[in-house]
Amino acid sequence: MKLAALAALCVAGLASLANGYPIQKADVVNCRNGPSTSSGIVRTYSKGTQVKIDCQAPGTNIFGNAIWDKTSDGCYVADYYVKTGSDGYVAKRCSAGGQGLIGDDYPYKHNCGGVDPWNYYKCQCTSFVAWRINKQLGVKFHNQYKGTNWGNANSWDNAARTTHVPVNAKPVRGCVAQSNAGRYGHVAWVAKVSGSSVTIEEYNYLGKERYSTRTVPKSTFNYIHIKA
Structure with missing residues (x-):
């Protein structure tokens, strides 16, 4: 009986992974057309919804996590809200400069004074x-x-x-x-x-x-x- 129960749990776990990763930490999470909070909202996911990740990209930092997940719906959700079991990348990187990465993720947009780390004036x-x-x-x-x-x-x-x-x-x-x-x-x-x-x-x-x-x-x- 114990072996049968364990087997059932293993099968259930595999089924969950096949369906994607669950949304967590918020009742409703926005999925946007780019990996930033300034990008337009395409759709929303409810807590517990399983999402499949096509690729991942850097973006707006959400509570210490700057990874965003591009889902099979073609939009980006902050990885902070997706239970992947890892704080790092679990999928391939999205193509750099590709459509859908449009959005103002510039880190100095609210602090335009002075020189940036690349020796240019901020917000230029x-x-x-x-x-x-x-x-x-x-x-x-x-x-x-x-x-x-x-x-x-x-x-x-x-x-x-x-x-x-x-x-x-x-x-x-x-x-x-x-x-x-x-x-x-x-x-x-x-x-x-x-x-x-x-x-x-x-x-x-x-x-x-x-x-x-x-x-x-x-x-x-x-x-x-x-x-x-």
Whole structure:
């Protein structure tokens, strides 16, 4: 009898894992279109709902956990609310710069004064893109990357060429959009490529020290491929 009961428990446990991981710690949890609390809400899950995780991505830190789980419904839920049995990654990483990772997860958006860890002024376009490169590409980019001063946005294309980082007119998700227009130029993060258009994320363009997104013709920018 004891062996039979144990076998039944084992089968039940396997069935639970096959169905996904349960939502915990809140009666209702939001599932968003990106791994941040500023991303739009796609749907909600009730406590106890089993969710399947397709991939995981870094995002807004929720009570010490910065992992977000992309569920089989195509939206992101904070891993803090999902009982995976681990504080770390239990699934593959979501593709860097991919559609659905759009959202203002910039850590200094409420503290725009001073210089960031990459030696740029906080809440400027250069600081935001340096953050994206470090966070999503895992590249330790900074203002003196590869021994060259990258400086203002209008010098990023020349700095890239000097350090043999590819610069071309062919955007891909997760590359840097760069323009020499204006006094200081502009850089942005390519979040999506669709036909002859690109969707970019940026800071300090549509509003002073503010996050925004735009969809523009590919020809608007040069494209720097930090991680070719």
